[in-house]
Amino acid sequence: MFDAITKYLGSNATPGEAGSMFWATIYILIITVGISLAVISMNWLERKILAHMQVRIGPMRVGPHGLLQPFADALKLLIKEDIIPQDADKLVFWSAPVVVTMTAFTTFLVVPFGREHAVTDMNIGILFMLGISSLGVLGIIMAGWSSNSHYPLMGSLRSSAQMVSYEIAMGLAIVCAVLMTSLQTGTGTLSMIGIVESQASQHTWFIFKFFPLGFLAFAIFAIAMVAETNRAPFDLPEAESELVAGFHTEYSGFRWSLFFLAEYAAMLAVSSIAVTLWLGGWMRPFPTWLGGSTWDMAFSLFPALTFFVLAGLCLLGAVRMPKIPQMKIQTTGLAIFGFLLGFVGLLLIVPGVRERVQDIYWFVVKVAFFMYLYIWYRGTFPRYRFDQLMKVGWKILLPTGLGVLIATALWGLLPQISSSILGVLP
Amino acid sequence: MFLVDLIKGLKVTFNYQAPSEAITEQYPLERPVIFERFRGQPRLKVDPESGTSMCIVCNLCALACPEQLIVVKGERNPVTKRKEPISYTYDLSRCMFCGLCAEACSTDALELTQDYEMALYSREGMVLDQAALERGQEPVRYVK
Numbered sequence A: 001m002f003d004a005i006t007k008y009l010g011s012n013a014t015p016g017e018a019g020s021m022f023w024a025t026i027y028i029l030i031i032t033v034g035i036s037l038a039v040i041s042m043n044w045l046e047r048k049i050l051a052h053m054q055v056r057i058g059p060m061r062v063g064p065h066g067l068l069q070p071f072a073d074a075l076k077l078l079i080k081e082d083i084i085p086q087d088a089d090k091l092v093f094w095s096a097p098v099v100v101t102m103t104a105f106t107t108f109l110v111v112p113f114g115r116e117h118a119v120t121d122m123n124i125g126i127l128f129m130l131g132i133s134s135l136g137v138l139g140i141i142m143a144g145w146s147s148n149s150h151y152p153l154m155g156s157l158r159s160s161a162q163m164v165s166y167e168i169a170m171g172l173a174i175v176c177a178v179l180m181t182s183l184q185t186g187t188g189t190l191s192m193i194g195i196v197e198s199q200a201s202q203h204t205w206f207i208f209k210f211f212p213l214g215f216l217a218f219a220i221f222a223i224a225m226v227a228e229t230n231r232a233p234f235d236l237p238e239a240e241s242e243l244v245a246g247f248h249t250e251y252s253g254f255r256w257s258l259f260f261l262a263e264y265a266a267m268l269a270v271s272s273i274a275v276t277l278w279l280g281g282w283m284r285p286f287p288t289w290l291g292g293s294t295w296d297m298a299f300s301l302f303p304a305l306t307f308f309v310l311a312g313l314c315l316l317g318a319v320r321m322p323k324i325p326q327m328k329i330q331t332t333g334l335a336i337f338g339f340l341l342g343f344v345g346l347l348l349i350v351p352g353v354r355e356r357v358q359d360i361y362w363f364v365v366k367v368a369f370f371m372y373l374y375i376w377y378r379g380t381f382p383r384y385r386f387d388q389l390m391k392v393g394w395k396i397l398l399p400t401g402l403g404v405l406i407a408t409a410l411w412g413l414l415p416q417i418s419s420s421i422l423g424v425l426p
Numbered sequence B: 001m002f003l004v005d006l007i008k009g010l011k012v013t014f015n016y017q018a019p020s021e022a023i024t025e026q027y028p029l030e031r032p033v034i035f036e037r038f039r040g041q042p043r044l045k046v047d048p049e050s051g052t053s054m055c056i057v058c059n060l061c062a063l064a065c066p067e068q069l070i071v072v073k074g075e076r077n078p079v080t081k082r083k084e085p086i087s088y089t090y091d092l093s094r095c096m097f098c099g100l101c102a103e104a105c106s107t108d109a110l111e112l113t114q115d116y117e118m119a120l121y122s123r124e125g126m127v128l129d130q131a132a133l134e135r136g137q138e139p140v141r142y143v144k
Helices: A002-010 A021-053 A069-078 A092-110 A125-144 A150-182 A194-203 A214-228 A253-278 A293-299 A301-322 A325-349 A349-379 A385-425 B002-017 B058-062 B098-102 B130-135
Strands: B043-044 B072-074 B083-091 B110-112
Touching: A021 A069, A021 A092, A021 A253, A021 A349, A021 A385, A021 B043, A069 A253, A069 A385, A069 B002, A092 A125, A125 A150, A125 A194, A125 A253, A150 A194, A150 A253, A150 A385, A194 A253, A214 A253, A214 A349, A214 A385, A253 A385, A293 A349, A301 A349, A301 B072, A349 B002, A349 B072, A349 B130, B002 B110, B058 B098, B083 B130
Parallel strands: none
Antiparallel strands: B043 B110, B072 B083
């Protein structure tokens, strides 16, 4: 049995392909912890970035620059009183956050963080992701219905209408990308790893393929995915000025934090779909143009470099802290955090580690860009009205998606069409 | 059509992210800039040479006050032949810091200083007597 465990380490396959239960479990644990950490840091970043966009400074008191604020909040949520409304449907009320969280986390089973860094490679990967993430609507409707209150019900109805209508545009955009995997090579695939590999073999990210068709499909997906995750400017289900908090109005404490976790996990999931389908997944920028071992080496230093920059920022922040006795603990804390980041950077320079984490790094960087976009949108755009939302979904995104799909298919078949016409004509 | 407005908006919020743009003032660590003509905590001046109050109990401040929150009582000092206050109360809880009293003062004894930390734990403390007015502002510190 021990042999089976160690044998996997030498292979170049996902645990699913290798059939190793043990390593699949390890991967699932790592991904769960990683997603939770990402949600925590996303919480802090969102507050900070949003605050700076609104010329505030955001959390500043709990830990240096408010770095410990998410932990304080998590602790508060965990020890809060657990309230279930008197007339609520208890079983459904209890299971709704579980359904939402489970679906949000299950999608990460097929997300390829690297060629061998995925739990498994399903041949229906993208379909699986879409199917599971659509189940999240069910949890939201359950939450709204079981609360037995007006606002949650309104919120969940809005949410379901919105998610159902944007899923169509999203699906059309995804089909475009799937078509691109098959065109010119003749072997289409729905597997997430397969899609990235076909981008590698076609020497282009699908966002640049058939310009502007790939870009248009990507744009449709990028809009639909914001609506799909109920984020600003499409956050009607949670419109606090109209619906208090939407479908989770009656939820508090740990159950509420599960909804929060699920929302951010869903954001990460759809962002990773976008990265996988259009932005080349785990591939580094310019793998062929800037090819060769020197460039490989240069690009493989990026993860360490990022951590060094972060460490430098922390140390700079520690130096610039006010020099008064009350801030001494915070200053030393920030300095220690900076040194920790620097240490992680040093670890990432080690050749063995460097090659292993490279693909994960590029994937995470691309997803982080999308996360920043989410915050950026939230800080900039006012909320859509419900009829405007439906108009954007059905009258703009859906026809454009259909058009792009047909155009992609025609463009892809162009060589065959022209050759058949030329063949028929003398 | 090409969503130029959206991009313009994104640009605005992006540029505001520079930490130097933040206008938040972290109060106990950072003190606000108080302008010259700010009217805050009232203060009764003491003559630095003789150490006696500069107030001559002319009652002009009490007459000038729209809220009538100043009450001055005084008597003539038989030695110096000057009128000196024996009780001077200033009810800060009703004060709107209009500054008419300081303007009316014929000896510039009463002034509204630039001190602003006037929060207290009891309502009674808002009525300032002569000693408190001469001492000036004493912020109450929070103790656990």
